[in-house]
Amino acid sequence: MTALLKTRIFEIIESPEPGDWEGRWFDRFMVVLILANVFAVILETVEELALAHGAFFLGFEVFSVTIFTIEYLSRLWVCTENKIAATGGHPIIVRLKYALTPGALIDLVAFLPFYLSMFLTIDLRFMRIFRLMRLLKLTRYSPALESFATVIRSESRTLGAAVLVMAILLVFAASFVYLLEKKTQPEAFASIPHSMWWALATLTTVGYGDVTPATLGGKLFGAVIMILGIGMFALPTGILATGFSREIRKREFILTWRLVAGTPLFSHLDALRIAEIANLLHPKKVPPGYTIVKQGKAAHSMYFIVSGEVEVEVPPQPRRLAGGGFFGEIALLTESKRTATVTAVTECQLLILEVVDFRQLLDVSPELHDLLTEAMKDRLAQLRAAGQTD
Amino acid sequence: MTALLKTRIFEIIESPEPGDWEGRWFDRFMVVLILANVFAVILETVEELALAHGAFFLGFEVFSVTIFTIEYLSRLWVCTENKIAATGGHPIIVRLKYALTPGALIDLVAFLPFYLSMFLTIDLRFMRIFRLMRLLKLTRYSPALESFATVIRSESRTLGAAVLVMAILLVFAASFVYLLEKKTQPEAFASIPHSMWWALATLTTVGYGDVTPATLGGKLFGAVIMILGIGMFALPTGILATGFSREIRKREFILTWRLVAGTPLFSHLDALRIAEIANLLHPKKVPPGYTIVKQGKAAHSMYFIVSGEVEVEVPPQPRRLAGGGFFGEIALLTESKRTATVTAVTECQLLILEVVDFRQLLDVSPELHDLLTEAMKDRLAQLRAAGQTD
Amino acid sequence: MTALLKTRIFEIIESPEPGDWEGRWFDRFMVVLILANVFAVILETVEELALAHGAFFLGFEVFSVTIFTIEYLSRLWVCTENKIAATGGHPIIVRLKYALTPGALIDLVAFLPFYLSMFLTIDLRFMRIFRLMRLLKLTRYSPALESFATVIRSESRTLGAAVLVMAILLVFAASFVYLLEKKTQPEAFASIPHSMWWALATLTTVGYGDVTPATLGGKLFGAVIMILGIGMFALPTGILATGFSREIRKREFILTWRLVAGTPLFSHLDALRIAEIANLLHPKKVPPGYTIVKQGKAAHSMYFIVSGEVEVEVPPQPRRLAGGGFFGEIALLTESKRTATVTAVTECQLLILEVVDFRQLLDVSPELHDLLTEAMKDRLAQLRAAGQTD
Amino acid sequence: MTALLKTRIFEIIESPEPGDWEGRWFDRFMVVLILANVFAVILETVEELALAHGAFFLGFEVFSVTIFTIEYLSRLWVCTENKIAATGGHPIIVRLKYALTPGALIDLVAFLPFYLSMFLTIDLRFMRIFRLMRLLKLTRYSPALESFATVIRSESRTLGAAVLVMAILLVFAASFVYLLEKKTQPEAFASIPHSMWWALATLTTVGYGDVTPATLGGKLFGAVIMILGIGMFALPTGILATGFSREIRKREFILTWRLVAGTPLFSHLDALRIAEIANLLHPKKVPPGYTIVKQGKAAHSMYFIVSGEVEVEVPPQPRRLAGGGFFGEIALLTESKRTATVTAVTECQLLILEVVDFRQLLDVSPELHDLLTEAMKDRLAQLRAAGQTD
Numbered sequence A, B, C, D: 001m002t003a004l005l006k007t008r009i010f011e012i013i014e015s016p017e018p019g020d021w022e023g024r025w026f027d028r029f030m031v032v033l034i035l036a037n038v039f040a041v042i043l044e045t046v047e048e049l050a051l052a053h054g055a056f057f058l059g060f061e062v063f064s065v066t067i068f069t070i071e072y073l074s075r076l077w078v079c080t081e082n083k084i085a086a087t088g089g090h091p092i093i094v095r096l097k098y099a100l101t102p103g104a105l106i107d108l109v110a111f112l113p114f115y116l117s118m119f120l121t122i123d124l125r126f127m128r129i130f131r132l133m134r135l136l137k138l139t140r141y142s143p144a145l146e147s148f149a150t151v152i153r154s155e156s157r158t159l160g161a162a163v164l165v166m167a168i169l170l171v172f173a174a175s176f177v178y179l180l181e182k183k184t185q186p187e188a189f190a191s192i193p194h195s196m197w198w199a200l201a202t203l204t205t206v207g208y209g210d211v212t213p214a215t216l217g218g219k220l221f222g223a224v225i226m227i228l229g230i231g232m233f234a235l236p237t238g239i240l241a242t243g244f245s246r247e248i249r250k251r252e253f254i255l256t257w258r259l260v261a262g263t264p265l266f267s268h269l270d271a272l273r274i275a276e277i278a279n280l281l282h283p284k285k286v287p288p289g290y291t292i293v294k295q296g297k298a299a300h301s302m303y304f305i306v307s308g309e310v311e312v313e314v315p316p317q318p319r320r321l322a323g324g325g326f327f328g329e330i331a332l333l334t335e336s337k338r339t340a341t342v343t344a345v346t347e348c349q350l351l352i353l354e355v356v357d358f359r360q361l362l363d364v365s366p367e368l369h370d371l372l373t374e375a376m377k378d379r380l381a382q383l384r385a386a387g388q389t390d
Helices: A002-013 A021-044 A047-052 A054-081 A091-099 A102-109 A112-119 A124-140 A143-154 A156-181 A192-203 A216-232 A235-261 A271-278 A355-364 A366-389 B002-013 B021-044 B047-052 B054-081 B091-099 B102-119 B124-140 B143-154 B156-181 B192-203 B216-232 B235-261 B271-278 B355-364 B366-389 C002-013 C021-044 C047-052 C054-081 C091-099 C102-109 C112-119 C124-140 C143-154 C156-181 C192-203 C216-232 C235-261 C271-278 C355-364 C366-389 D002-013 D021-044 D047-052 D054-081 D091-099 D102-109 D112-119 D124-140 D143-154 D156-181 D192-203 D216-232 D235-261 D271-278 D355-364 D366-389
Strands: A281-286 A291-293 A301-307 A309-312 A319-322 A342-344 A348-354 B281-286 B291-293 B301-307 B309-312 B319-322 B342-344 B348-354 C281-286 C291-293 C301-307 C309-312 C319-322 C342-344 C348-354 D281-286 D291-293 D301-307 D309-312 D319-322 D342-344 D348-354
Touching: A002 A021, A002 A054, A021 A047, A021 A054, A021 A124, A021 B156, A021 B192, A047 A054, A054 A091, A054 A102, A054 A112, A091 A102, A102 A112, A102 A124, A112 A124, A124 A143, A124 B156, A143 A156, A143 A235, A143 B156, A156 A192, A156 A216, A156 A235, A156 D021, A156 D124, A156 D143, A156 D235, A192 A216, A192 B216, A192 D021, A216 D192, A216 D235, A235 A271, A235 A281, A235 A348, A235 B156, A235 B216, A235 B235, A235 D235, A301 A355, A348 A355, A355 A366, B002 B021, B002 B054, B021 B047, B021 B054, B021 B124, B021 C156, B021 C192, B047 B054, B054 B091, B054 B102, B054 B124, B091 B102, B102 B124, B124 B143, B124 C156, B143 B156, B143 B235, B143 C156, B156 B192, B156 B216, B156 B235, B192 B216, B192 C216, B235 B271, B235 B281, B235 B348, B235 C156, B235 C216, B235 C235, B348 B355, B355 B366, C002 C021, C002 C054, C021 C047, C021 C054, C021 C124, C021 D156, C021 D192, C047 C054, C054 C091, C054 C102, C054 C112, C054 C124, C091 C102, C102 C112, C102 C124, C112 C124, C124 C143, C124 D156, C143 C156, C143 C235, C143 D156, C156 C192, C156 C216, C156 C235, C192 C216, C192 D216, C235 C271, C235 C281, C235 C348, C235 D156, C235 D216, C235 D235, C348 C355, C355 C366, D002 D021, D002 D054, D021 D047, D021 D054, D021 D124, D047 D054, D054 D091, D054 D102, D054 D112, D054 D124, D091 D102, D102 D112, D102 D124, D112 D124, D124 D143, D143 D156, D143 D235, D156 D192, D156 D216, D156 D235, D192 D216, D235 D271, D235 D281, D235 D348, D348 D355, D355 D366
Parallel strands: none
Antiparallel strands: A281 A348, A291 A342, A301 A348, A309 A319, A309 A342, B281 B348, B291 B342, B301 B348, B309 B319, B309 B342, C281 C348, C291 C342, C301 C348, C309 C319, C309 C342, D281 D348, D291 D342, D301 D348, D309 D319, D309 D342
16 A cells, blocks of 8 residues: 555656646645745745734745655655666665755755754844745746756857856956046946946946946947947847757757657657658647637648547538547648638647648658548538538 | 628728728728827826817817727627628627627727716726727737737747746845845845845846945845846847747748739649748839839849739830739849849839749749740840840 | 040949949048048037137038039039930930939038038038038948848838837836826826836836836836836847848858859859859958968868969979969868968959868759869879879 | 977977877966966955055066966977978078967067066056956967957958948937037037947947936937937847857867767768768767666667767666767667666767757768668667567
8 A cells, every 4th residue: 555655656746647637736736835935035025024924924934844844755755666766776775866866955955944943043044045945946847947957058168158258358348447447436446346347237238327437538448348248248148049949949849749749640650750740840739619720711721630629610510520630731722711610629739730831741751642632632522512502 | 771881881890802992091090090099198198288288188089989989889780791700690699799809898998988987987097098008909900919919929938938037037136135235225125025126127237226236245246147137138039039030921921922822923833832932032012113123233133023014125115014924034044234124114013033042943833944944035035136236 | 535534433433343443542532531521520519629620620621512512513424424324315304313313412411501501591500410411421332331221121011010019018118107106206207208218218228217116016017117128129139130140141142143153163154053152152352472271270161263363382383273273172072181281372352162061062063073073183193192202 | 308398398388189188287277377367467456455465466476477488488499390380491480480470479468568667667557457468368278269259250241330330320329419418418418429428328228327318309319219229239249149159050060070070980981971960960078977868768869979988788788889889779760768778988979869860860871871770670679689588
């Protein structure tokens, strides 16, 4: 019984399957709890709130620490369920190894300071920082943050180069403005490190205006620095934005790849052809009752159904299509207006193919070509027949 | 008679055909009226203007509300003319369904508060907000706003990830600066929420300068935050700009696709080949009398005529070309200077093919290859003959 | 004689050939004069300079106006030399037509106000603006400004959409901040137009800090506006930067196209193949004595000579290569280090082919493939023979 | 003996081979010394530090100058060892030529002022600038700075165009705001050059707020300038960021090219095929003990070993693969989960091939196709056999 419970807990908290509702709700609960904790720390610094609701804040802190402690101990208990980790030797060693992973350490920091503060006097300010560290627990649940870390790692060479250029520019800006302004404003430009405050505020275009050059030379040099700033300090901007977009797109490709591989129409193809097809399709999830295609609207795409069921309103009576089916292909070949309305009956996972990519799809798979051509003939015949009896 | 009027009103206000001048003018009138309303609301807040021209502002408001009311009722009346909607059952149900669409609700909000204010006391400030909501009526007339919404929807995953990174950075920035600056500036950095004002102004590079760190630690941390700001807060910039460009280009593709499909030279091709060709051509509209190509100028493109008529000044007498014709192709193969001037006789819709894309166009359609080669031979012969008699 | 002089002046001031030194110097002189004029206007507003050097400024103004007048009259005189314009009828009509072109009007505005000011009393401020208009004369000499105008025109649809989004955001920002801040700061936020000053400074991230919200609501709303600002107001940035890069690259393509067409090795190819080759090559101009390739350095490219002469330091004695020759091709096939040093003897116009694009070049032209393969064999044999005797 | 020492010193300080540890450590020592010098100059301007640690700063300066002098003299001595330079004539001439290269001049400026200051009275401020110039010595060690210079050179045409547009906008902005604001704020807007301070701070979105327009006209114009600023002054941003990314990628391509050429599996291919393959692979360096592939994890890539050794944990006993080997290919064809864990035994240089690029790789080299297909069959058979005995 314990073994079963252990396996179940492992499934829920460590790697919930897509359809595992308990696992999903556990994840959601943890995300909400972490966010609520961060909000509590933030709001507690507002003195009126701290005074008025002190008891509530304390209660919430105790509650959160309890949950985090239970979560940590559970993870430590069930980590031996992991097939790969389990080959690492005696359960104690496996658990020790687990406790030293970054994820487990972040979990530990989330509640340990609370217990320590009972025995030791920890500065309230440090306590707050430790409590804000709970935000890091989100990394377990957010693929976005993971993507972001990947981008920084993969672009590190380019970013490093940009940062070096920025650092050299900063040193020169601060040094020259110090030479030019020291006499007139001996406080704001007391030394090169002091002058860096102005230099950074100018180069980053933040421009507080609390310190500005006063001499003619200082202003001329300041003008040069402003212009250089917009050129040089924009480098990381472009690098990160480009890298981030690419990374997100790559992740979406992998998601699409899995959807394509799971579509009956494509599942017999090998991984390479699936990759080629995944490059051409875009995934879309629609709720039940959603009108996917409306009769008479302009048409630029066809749809493949991965899962779920749709209803095509063709005369004499609506037809149902389930996973593996496709629709909207007539518009691609003969007309530019939809010939029938299609509505989702259940939640549907669809893959969209835009007209621009259609030819390429047919090139990838000759069988698909035959299949689609056949299907189109049938449906057009059907539509015409219906039109005649109308 | 009423039925005819109803159909005509439906055509004018709901889906004017390209050539329907009444529909076009109705659209233009509504756009101007909406913009004038927004200007009126803005100017009315200037006290001198409100005092001096109060009567005018009131009159304009009554006029606008009247128009908006009539427009709303007309739309409600004629909405049953819509073929697709009409299949929805009894006219009352069709109209109720229509009244609940977002477009109809925006139309309702544009005038309803005015009538309500006669019976209820509505705060003047809320009235103003409701009147500014009329700006939303523009969405019906602006494809740009629609594109923008599409971009935000399609990039929502990437944007969401960027916003999460920004939020985490904001929380850390505000928390640390609060710890560092609270003692020295107990008011500006009274709590973490207070410190967020400085943190946001710095991270977004707005940099008001109304609050700046004063301690050494605060300044050092501020320097780090400035640099992180230009990196992290630029993510949405890049994502939106890229997505927006792509979306606009996609819309232009669809426009070009229709133009290509409507050009006699290409209309017999299937939708896929048209899509390939649309990728190579750029649309251009010129007014009558416009000189499209000037003899002796360098040549880098040829032109296909979608509609309208042009005059080619070739000896012995000018030749006219209409929709389906093409010109400027000689330069692509043999010379780099235009051999004849071409002027638009009527308003012309042209499709431009740049020399760089010419080869690809010929690959798409072998018939086009033959057609163009033949045409070029003829024209060159013609030109040479003319040159000899000159 | 007069006819000859007229033709010569036309050649010099209107369309100097690449090798026409008088025309080149005339262009340079005009550019310097225009820039000097703008500097003079700028410096004249500095009171001390105006008082101390008043006579000089006046003298320079009279000198400049004289030159500009002579230039304008010359252009008007010789414009009938233009072959295409000359077909427009009687010389007077041709000259009148010319006088109404934007270029001629800009030229006129550059000096006319000076003469008018002798008869009329023109406000000194307007005189200065008219004198600054001389900056517009630069458009005649700067392809960069022309490119910029082209980009704005070709991206006008996208830019227009972005500006509309920005305008709507601005109206909402100014309206809401007005509602929230009016009571606390009745002057800075006196009306919606007044509030737009703050809204724009925030949305564009300029952030002067002369006006900032003071209420809690205002600050919260301000935070939202800052974040929206970095997203929305960055749209034109991305659009313009992308468009500008593309436009410059297109111009460079046309330049390269002409260079390729002028290289003996490629000149027999048709325009399309030249276009394909131009896509693969990068132009480079080097002064005499420049070391193009250094023996022993890593090699990633080969070179084609468009014009000029180079010296290849191969044993037993250096070989000279002129226009139509090529070098550096050995490294592409067999080794990654240069086997010989190559120096420019005269000013050389080169076309660079990077190793990554080599295969594509061979695909474009099979004769080129044979030619290069043959040449490489010869040179390698030569080198090996030299190596053995060394 | 001296000749040998000279050669060795040349190797160490001028062109250390990848495996030359003395050369590497010399480079590292110089980089650290240069950075320490810059820090010393910066910190010395803080008066308290200068007073408290004056002796230390002086000592460090003497030490650094000594090192830099020795370095310079050594470079001058050994420069005749350079094979290519040595062909330039008599050693004295070779050394004189070397002394005039930019690198040698930067080295000279790093220590010469120190000696000069013993005989001449040099202003302390200029001394500091000369000492900061030592930062330029870093260019010898940083490929990033070299890349940056390359980008600025190759994009100079585009950047120049952008700067011209910015200059024209700046002149107009300053001139008009001068006309509008001079009366109200005669000091801040005393002349056009004075007004440029405000104009630049606004156009670059720095926005200090020390000078802001006060009149209605000035504010309206200021609003226009803010909007134009975000459009125009962003041009260099986009240009530099794009160019920088491309340059870094190009350098990485060359690195990858060398790695591919050094992999036994590919080394028999010619330079062009290697270039094609280099476009598809990504380099990765892993430390000993690193787990490259984990059994049961999702698989999206295969690996080629350039150098080093890995251990594949396949039953019945682990297999070792060295340079020229490859692994992870099974996942590409049949399953989406790794079938075995692979760990690095020594430091390994790997080349990663992502599933999306696999097909393209096979197209490049038919032998590779056969080789991989064969290898996969073997390994799958092996795995199945192992699975049956398990």
